[in-house]
Each structure stands twice: as C-alpha cells, then as structure tokens.
Amino acid sequence: MRPLLITENYPPARGGMAQSCDRIVRGLRARGVAVDVLHLGARGALHVEQHESGRLISCPVEDDSAHAINLAWNALRRIDAAPSHVLAFGGLLPMLCAPVFSAWLNAPLVTLLRGNDFDTGVFSLSRGWMLREALARSAVVSTVSEDHRRKVSRLFPGQHVVHIANGIDATDWALLDLDVAAARAWRAAHVMPERRVIGLFGHLKQKKGGVFLLDALEGCALAAAAHLLVVGEIEPALEQRLQALSSTIGWTHVPFLDRFELLRWYAACDAVAIPSLYDGLPNVALEAGALGIPVVGSTAGGLADLLVDGDNALTFAPGDPHGCRRALEAVLESADLPALGRRLQATVLRDFDRRTEAASYHQLLFDLTAPMQGARASASPQPATAEDTP
Numbered sequence: 087m088r089p090l091l092i093t094e095n096y097p098p099a100r101g102g103m104a105q106s107c108d109r110i111v112r113g114l115r116a117r118g119v120a121v122d123v124l125h126l127g128a129r130g131a132l133h134v135e136q137h138e139s140g141r142l143i144s145c146p147v148e149d150d151s152a153h154a155i156n157l158a159w160n161a162l163r164r165i166d167a168a169p170s171h172v173l174a175f176g177g178l179l180p181m182l183c184a185p186v187f188s189a190w191l192n193a194p195l196v197t198l199l200r201g202n203d204f205d206t207g208v209f210s211l212s213r214g215w216m217l218r219e220a221l222a223r224s225a226v227v228s229t230v231s232e233d234h235r236r237k238v239s240r241l242f243p244g245q246h247v248v249h250i251a252n253g254i255d256a257t258d259w260a261l262l263d264l265d266v267a268a269a270r271a272w273r274a275a276h277v278m279p280e281r282r283v284i285g286l287f288g289h290l291k292q293k294k295g296g297v298f299l300l301d302a303l304e305g306c307a308l309a310a311a312a313h314l315l316v317v318g319e320i321e322p323a324l325e326q327r328l329q330a331l332s333s334t335i336g337w338t339h340v341p342f343l344d345r346f347e348l349l350r351w352y353a354a355c356d357a358v359a360i361p362s363l364y365d366g367l368p369n370v371a372l373e374a375g376a377l378g379i380p381v382v383g384s385t386a387g388g389l390a391d392l393l394v395d396g397d398n399a400l401t402f403a404p405g406d407p408h409g410c411r412r413a414l415e416a417v418l419e420s421a422d423l424p425a426l427g428r429r430l431q432a433t434v435l436r437d438f439d440r441r442t443e444a445a446s447y448h449q450l451l452f453d454l455t456a457p458m459q460g461a462r463a464s465a466s467p468q469p470a471t472a473e474d475t476p
Contacts, residue, residue, distance in 0.1 A: 087119055087120075087170045087171075087451060087452070087455055088119075088120045088121075088122065088140075088167050088168075088169055088170050089114070089119065089121055089122070089169060089170055089171040089172070089173050089196075089451060090121075090122045090123075090124060090162070090169035090171070090172050090173065090187075090191075090193075091107070091110075091111060091121055091122070091123050091124070091173040091175055092124045092126065092172065092173065092174055092175065092179075092180040092183065092184050092187070093107050093123065093124070093125060093126070093175035093176070093177065093180055094125075094126050094127045094147075094175075094176075094177035094178070094179055094180060095107050095175070095176070095177060096108060096111075096123060096125040096128075096142075099127070100342070100344065101289060102288060102289070102368065102369045102370075103176065103177075103200065105345065105369060106200075106252060106369065107175050109252075109253065109255070109440055109443070110175075110198070110443070110444070110447060111123060111140075113253075113440055113441070113443060113444025113447065114444055114447060114448060114451075115138075115139035115140060116444065117444055117445070117448050118139075119139070119448060119451070120139050120140045120167075121139065121140040122140045122141045122142075122143065122165070122167075122169065123140065123141070123142050123143065124143045124145065124158055124162070125142065125143065125144050125145065126145050126147050126151075126154065126155070126158065126177075126179045126180065126183075127145075127146070127147045127179070128144035128145060128146055129144075129146060130144065130146060131146065132144065132145050132146065132157055132158070132161060134161060134165070141165065143158065143161050143162070143165075145157060145158040145161070147179065151179060151182075155179065155182070155183045158183070159183075159187065159190075162187070162191075168191060168193070169191055169193045170193060170451075170455060171193055171194050171195075171196055171451055171454060171455075172184050172187050172188040172191060172193050172194070172195050172196070173196045173197075173198055174195065174196070174197045174198065174220060175198045175200075176198060176199065176200035176202075176203040177200075177203065178213060178216070181197075181203065181207070181213075181216050181217060181220045182216055184197070184220065185219055185220050185223040185224075188223065189223075194225035194226075194454050195220070195223055195224045195225055196224060196225060196226050196227075196228065196450065196451070196454070197220050197221060197224040197226075197227045197228070198228050199221075199227055199228065199229045199230075199234060199238065200230060200366050201230060201231065201234060201364070201365050201366020201367070201387045201388070202293065202365075202366065203217065204217065204229075204234055204237065204238065205293070205364045205365075205387075206293075208241075221238060221241075221242055221245060222242060222245070224245065224246075225246070225454055226246045226247070226248060226450060226454065227242075227245060227246070227247045227248070228247075228248050228249075228250050228447070228450060229247065229248070229249050229250075229366075230249075230250065230251055230252050230366040230367045230387075230388050231249065231251070231366055231367055231387040231388030231389075231390070231391055232249050232388070232390070232391050233386075233387050233388070233390060233391075234249075234366070234387060234388075235247050235248065235249040248446075248450060249391075250443060250446040250447060250450070251367055251388060251391060251392075251437075251438055251443065252366075252367045252369065252372060252388070252438065252443065253372070253438050253439055253440035253441070253442055253443030253444070254369070254372040254373065254376050254434065254438055254439070254440055255439075255440045256376045256434070256435055256439070259349075259373065259376050259377070260377070261349055261352075261353050261377060262349070264350075265349045265350040265353045266350075266353050268350040268353075269350050269351070269353035269354035272350075272354055273354055276313075276336075276338060277313045277336065278313070278336070280311065281311055281312060281313040281336065282311060282312060282313070282356040282357070282417065282418055283313050283314075283315050283354055283355050283356050283357075284303075284312055284313070284314055284315070284355065284356065284357050284358070284359050284382070284414075284417060285314075285315045285316075285317065285351065285352065285354070285355035285357070285358045285359065285374075285379075286299070286314065286315070286316045286317070286318075286358075286359055287317045287318055287348065287351075287352075287358065287370045287373075287374075288317075288318045288319075288368065288369075288370050289318055289319045289342075290316070290318055290319065290320045290321065290324055291321060292321065292323070292363075293362060293363050293364050293365060294360075294361070294362055294363075294365070295361035295362050295363045295384065295404075295405075296316075296320070296324040296327070296361070297323055297324055297327045298361055298363065298405065298407070298410070299359055299361040299410065299414075300314075300324075300327050300328070300331065301327075301407065302361075302407050302410040302411045302414060303335065303411075303414055304331070304332065304335065305407070305411050306411055306414050306415050306418065307415065308415055308418040308419060309332075309334060309335055309418075310334040310335070311418045311419075312335055312336075312414075312418055313335075313336040313337065313338070314328075314331075314335065314336070314337035314338070315337075315338050315340070315351065315354060315355060316328065316337060316338065316339045316340070317339075317340045317343065317348065317351050318340075318341075318342050318343075319341075319342050320339065325339075348373070349377075352373065352374060352377055352379055353377075355374075355379055356380070356417070356423060357379065357380045357381065357382050357400075357417045357423060358370065358371075358374040358379055358380070358381050358382075359381075359382050359383065359414075360381060360382075360383035360384065360389060361383065361384055361410060362383070362384050362386040362387070362389065362404065363384070363386060363404050363405050364386050364387060364404060365384075365386045365387040365388070365389060366387050366388055367387060367388025367389065367391065367392065368388075368389070371383065371388075371389060371392055371393070372392075372434055372438055374430075375392070375398075375427075375430040375431055375433065375434035375438075376431060376434045376435065377431070378424075378427040378428055378430070378431040379427050379430075380399065380400070380417070380423045380424075380426040380427040380430065381393060381399045381400075381426075381430060382399065382400040382401075382413045382414060382416075382417050383399060383400075383401055383402075384401065384402055384403065384404040384405075384406075384410075385401050385402070385403060385404065386404040389401075392430075392433065392434070392437075392438070393430075394433075397426075397429060398426055398429040398430035398432075398433050399426060399430055400413040400416050400417060400420075400426070401413065
C-alpha cells in the first residue's frame with residue numbers, strides 16, 4: 087500500500103486545510119503506510135524529497151496550471167514505486183488532475199472532500215463540472231460531516247460515500263501557565279471586568295458568518311456585556327462591520343497567527359463563536375473543545391456532529407438570526423458556561439481523536455486494496471493443464 091495524496095494545502099503553507107492535510111499524512115505514516123505527497127503550489131523549483139515514510143513532490147504552480155500539472159506527471163513517472171491509490175485532498179487542482187492520474191496509473195481514486203469544496207463547487211458555473219467528474223470517478227468519497235455524506239449520496243446514488251470526521255492531537259494542544267498568565271494580563275489591560283469575551287478564530291471568509299454574528303450581537307439586550315476577540319484574517323466586509331460597531335460593544339482584532347501562538351488567545355475567551363453559514367468541520371471547534379472552552383455555534387455541516395445544544399454547546403440553525411441572538415444572550419448571562427466547556431472537551435477527546443481519524447483512513451485504503459489484489463491475482467496467467475494442451 088503506497089497512496090499518492092495530491093493537495094494544494096501542505097506545510098509550510100499555513101491555515102486549517104494545510105494543518106488537516108498534514109495531520110492525515112502523519113497519521114497514516116505513523117500506522118506504517120508510506121504516503122507520497124504531491125504538493126501543487128509549493129514554492130521554488132519542482133523537486134522530489136525522500137522522507138522516512140514516503141516522498142514529497144513539490145510542484146510550483148504559477149500562471150500556467152496545465153504546464154505545472156504536466157511537469158508533475160513527468161516527475162511521477164520517474165518514481166519507481168507505483169501508487170496503490172490516488173487521493174485528492176480537496177481544492178481545485180487536485181480535483182482536476184487526480185481523476186486523470188488515477189486512470190493513467192490504474193489506481194483507485196479516493197476523493198477526500200472538504201466542506202468548502204462541495205458547498206461552493208457544486209454551484210460553481212466554472213468548476214461544478216470538475217467536482218462532479220471527480221465524485222463520479224471516485225472509488226470512494228470521504229466527507230468530514232454526515233450532512234455532506236448525505237448530500238453527496240443523494241446526488242450520486244450509486245456512489246460509495248463515507249463520513250470520517252476531522253481529528254485533533256490533544257497531547258500537544260494544551261494551555262501552559264504562560265498562556266493563562268498572558269491571557270489574564272491582556273484581559274486586565276483591554277477588557278472591562280464585567281464583560282465576557284467571545285472569540286472568533288480563523289480565516290473569516292463570508293461563509294464563516296462573521297457579519298451575520300455582529301448583526302445578531304447588536305440586537306442582543308445584553309450586547310454591552312460582550313467584548314469580541316477576532317483572531318485571524320478578516321475580509322473587507324467584516325472589517326467594515328467591526329468599525330461600524332456601536333461604542334457599547336468592545337472588540338479587538340489580532341492578525342493571523344501560527345497555530346500554537348493561538349493558545350493564549352483561546353485562553354482569553356469565555357466562549358468561542360462559530361456562526362458558519364455552511365461549513366465542513368472547522369478545526370477551531372475541535373481546538374476550542376479540546377481546551378474545554380465553550381462554543382456557541384451554528385449546526386452547519388460537521389458542527390451538527392459535534393455540538394449538542396444545551397449539553398456541550400449553545401447552537402442555532404445556520405443563518406437563523408433569532409436563534410443566534412438567543413444563543414448569544416445565553417452566553418452573556420449563563421452561569422453554566424464552564425460546565426458546557428467541560429462536556430464539550432469530553433466529547434472531543436472521546437470521539438474526535440486524530441488516531442481514530444487515521445485508523446479510519448487506513449481502513450478505507452485497506453478495504454480498497456483487498457479487492458484490487460484479488461482481481462490482479464485472478465487476472466494473472468495460470469499454469470497450463472492437460473486440458474489446455476492442443
């Protein structure tokens with residue numbers, strides 16, 4: 087078994103997609119699977135690095151993606167070990183080239199579908215065909231939410247679709263005394279004592295519902311009891327909406343940070359808001375949960391698989407302003423927030439461990455490998471018998 091994973095998002099690239107891709111690759115390699123990674127979009131010249139458990143083929147993509155993909159194919163042809171599977175890890179270029187490489191290599195295609203790939207791709211006039219072709223040609227499609235599994239299954243009734251949730255490695259994701267002290271110092275300097283800090287983390291694109299959340303918060307009777315902590319990349323519409331907030335709602339924006347630099351900012355929050363209008367399973371939900379920080383969030387995509395209203399979170403339907411307002415008011419007045427955080431932490435540590443995620447992907451690959459080996463064995467030339475002799 088030697089899968090080839092094709093991705094646009096891989097370290098040293100930053101962001102949640104690169105983090106998830108790296109986690110999957112490391113998880114499979116830790117289980118003894120040699121994984122070759124084709125990173126489309128890497129910087130520098132095309133080159134191949136031999137790692138302990140697989141190769142990294144770095145292929146820069148500039149203005150001419152077709153040229154870059156042809157160069158990537160040439161590099162693959164020079165590699166001695168033929169891939170056992172071709173994995174498309176979301177993104178535009180993997181969806182484009184993985185079905186072709188799968189056919190040319192005579193290896194089954196596995197599409198690891200991320201939330202945004204489906205939600206936006208299925209309605210895109212320019213790349214909807216690409217998504218549909220990749221899904222139709224896949225031996226199996228893996229989604230990060232039960233919601234997306236159902237949607238893909240209904241769109242492609244004969245397709246094999248499985249749900250494998252994102253995981254988290256909680257062994258190295260923990261608050262240190264230094265993080266807690268830094269959080270307390272920041273709050274003392276920037277947040278009025280009676281206010282509750284609600285965090286928004288990540289690349290806050292339109293689908294993340296940041297503007298929607300601010301509209302709902304301004305409509306809360308207890309809005310003056312909130313301080314927003316916005317950590318990450320924000321788009322112009324959200325920045326303008328923050329600037330227009332009434333003086334009663336305090337807010338702080340911290341630019342994009344590397345993952346472990348986020349810990350002290352998580353520690354500064356009374357709750358983390360994830361108001362996604364549509365989504366997969368955001369890493370932010372697992373990161374906050376693993377730290378025991380309560381989440382107020384929508385039930386979009388994989389969030390519905392993790393968050394249980396009133397038990398381990400406060401939730402609302404995606405895009406429901408009244409439900410969002412009620413959930414925010416509960417955050418601002420509830421005395422039970424720490425208990426919600428503890429229950430969410432228990433859920434994440436029990437059901438969303440990165441080892442469970444890796445084992446699920448390993449089993450998926452194994453289930454595809456067994457019938458392939460059987461088919462190859464049956465197609466092999468058999469010794470001649472007396473009946474075969476003219």
